[in-house]
Amino acid sequence: MGNKNKTISFRVNEDAFETLREIAEERDISLSAVFRDYVDTLVAHDGQVRVVPEHELKQGSATETSSAAESFPPKVEVPKSFVREHERLELEAEHLREQLDEYKQYVTKLSQQVEEQEADDVIQLEDLDGEENEEEPFRLG
Numbered sequence: 001m002g003n004k005n006k007t008i009s010f011r012v013n014e015d016a017f018e019t020l021r022e023i024a025e026e027r028d029i030s031l032s033a034v035f036r037d038y039v040d041t042l043v044a045h046d047g048q049v050r051v052v053p054e055h056e057l058k059q060g061s062a063t064e065t066s067s068a069a070e071s072f073p074p075k076v077e078v079p080k081s082f083v084r085e086h087e088r089l090e091l092e093a094e095h096l097r098e099q100l101d102e103y104k105q106y107v108t109k110l111s112q113q114v115e116e117q118e119a120d121d122v123i124q125l126e127d128l129d130g131e132e133n134e135e136e137p138f139r140l141g
Contacts, residue, residue, distance in 0.1 A: 008035075
């Protein structure tokens with residue numbers, strides 16, 4: 001079974017909505033993307049996500065150690081070769097999708113041509129019967 005997207009709907013007050021819209025504009029993403037990012041983070045960390053203002057994150061709060069503050073949000077370094085390979089594979093996949101679309105169009109075109117030719121080549125039995133009746137039968141004699 002495939003992974004189906006589900007819709008979540010809830011209400012927020014107008015001030016919270018405007019604040020969320022500003023966050024989305026600041027990050028140059030849609031409002032839906034803000035929520036998707038949050039939900040993805042929440043799911044990835046098994047519900048252990050805490051929202052911390054940036055100034056507290058940089059300074060650290062009195063209740064947490066500096067190492068805990070540095071580890072949130074978690075960061076992973078990825079080698080440039082991995083990123084380049086990923087980009088190359090994405091381009092190759094896109095190219096293959098385009099080729100597949102072209103082949104599908106070509107197959108559709110060929111199928112239509114075959115159907116048209118078959119329609120021209122088909123002789124209906126009723127048509128043959130009608131032609132025989134018009135001709136005079138052979139007489140021996």
